[in-house]
Amino acid sequence: FDAQMFCDIVANNQKSLAIMKIDSLKEDMRFAYTEIRSEASRKLNNKKWFKILQDQGKNLNEPLAELYVYSFLSDRSSEFHDYYLEDLKTNPYYDDLEERLVAAYPSIPYSKQFVSDIEADRYAISRSNSSFPWIKILAALLIISMLANALFYNKARSKRTLKSTDLKSALTKQEQTILDHILDDKSNKDIAESLFVSVSTVKTHINSIYKKLNVSTREDAKSLFSKN
Numbered sequence: 001f002d003a004q005m006f007c008d009i010v011a012n013n014q015k016s017l018a019i020m021k022i023d024s025l026k027e028d029m030r031f032a033y034t035e036i037r038s039e040a041s042r043k044l045n046n047k048k049w050f051k052i053l054q055d056q057g058k059n060l061n062e063p064l065a066e067l068y069v070y071s072f073l074s075d076r077s078s079e080f081h082d083y084y085l086e087d088l089k090t091n092p093y094y095d096d097l098e099e100r101l102v103a104a105y106p107s108i109p110y111s112k113q114f115v116s117d118i119e120a121d122r123y124a125i126s127r128s129n130s131s132f133p134w135i136k137i138l139a140a141l142l143i144i145s146m147l148a149n150a151l152f153y154n155k156a157r158s159k160r161t162l163k164s165t166d167l168k169s170a171l172t173k174q175e176q177t178i179l180d181h182i183l184d185d186k187s188n189k190d191i192a193e194s195l196f197v198s199v200s201t202v203k204t205h206i207n208s209i210y211k212k213l214n215v216s217t218r219e220d221a222k223s224l225f226s227k228n
Contacts, residue, residue, distance in 0.1 A: 018060045022069060025053055033079075046083040054093050063101040067114060070097065074117070085125055094118055167224060170212050178205045182218055183225055 029049045036042050050073060057066035074084045088094055098118065101111045168176050174195075181191045188206070192199045215221045 018056075018062070019065055019068060022053065022056055022065065025056060026072060029053070043083075046080065050080075050083070050087055058093075058097075063097065063104045064110070066097050067101060067110060070094075070114070074121070085121060088118070088121055089125060167213055171209060175205050175209050175212075178202060179209055179221065179225075182206070182209075183222055 029052075032045060032049070033042070036045060053069045053073065054066075057069035060066070072078070073080055075081060078084075098115055101114055105111045168179065171179060177195065178191055181194065186194070188199050188202045192202045195202070209221065210216055213221055213224060215224065
């Protein structure tokens with residue numbers, strides 16, 4: 001809606017001074033907002049000034065004057081537009097204004113435009129409220145997946161640790177020592193020198209280890225005690 005359009009409409013009637021009062025209130029409102037420093041104060045002032053301007057327009061008993069107020073508060077380029085949308089959700093003022101406007105001026109384009117704008121804004125609000133929160137859901141699923149993988153990994157690692165402990169318990173102390181050397185990639189000769197025994201003794205112990213672990217090679221034995 002164009003502000004000058006409304007000024008032209010009411011310029012010749014007794015409400016013209018009241019329209020000037022609305023303009024004066026708008027200036028007071030703008031000045032008040034220059035002193036606001038916090039978001040909480042801004043919200044309180046939004047509520048206060050919306051009511052002041054809406055009440056002033058209503059008290060004029062001229063729906064076109066109220067439409068003039070509405071055009072200012074609902075301006076999409078205005079800093080008040082977001083609050084206007086919030087106000088539109090719960091404030092019955094807009095439905096009441098529609099009734100007064102249509103009753104007084106059922107045929108003028110401005111009445112039809114007001115009704116159309118209100119319906120469009122309410123539709124936009126409903127679309128915004130009903131939008132499926134895909135991003136939040138995907139983020140939640142990702143977190144759940146990561147937690148599940150971590151839990152599965154920890155359980156698997158715990159099972160491997162228990163299995164390794166059980167397997168080692170079947171070996172003699174000397175066999176466990178030789179197995180530790182095997183897991184450290186020591187050769188038979190290195191193991192023999194470390195334990196001060198012959199290589200053939202080491203081989204005998206290794207064969208016994210393979211039999212108890214049900215494996216046939218060093219790599220098979222090491223795979224049973226993998227840390228990953």
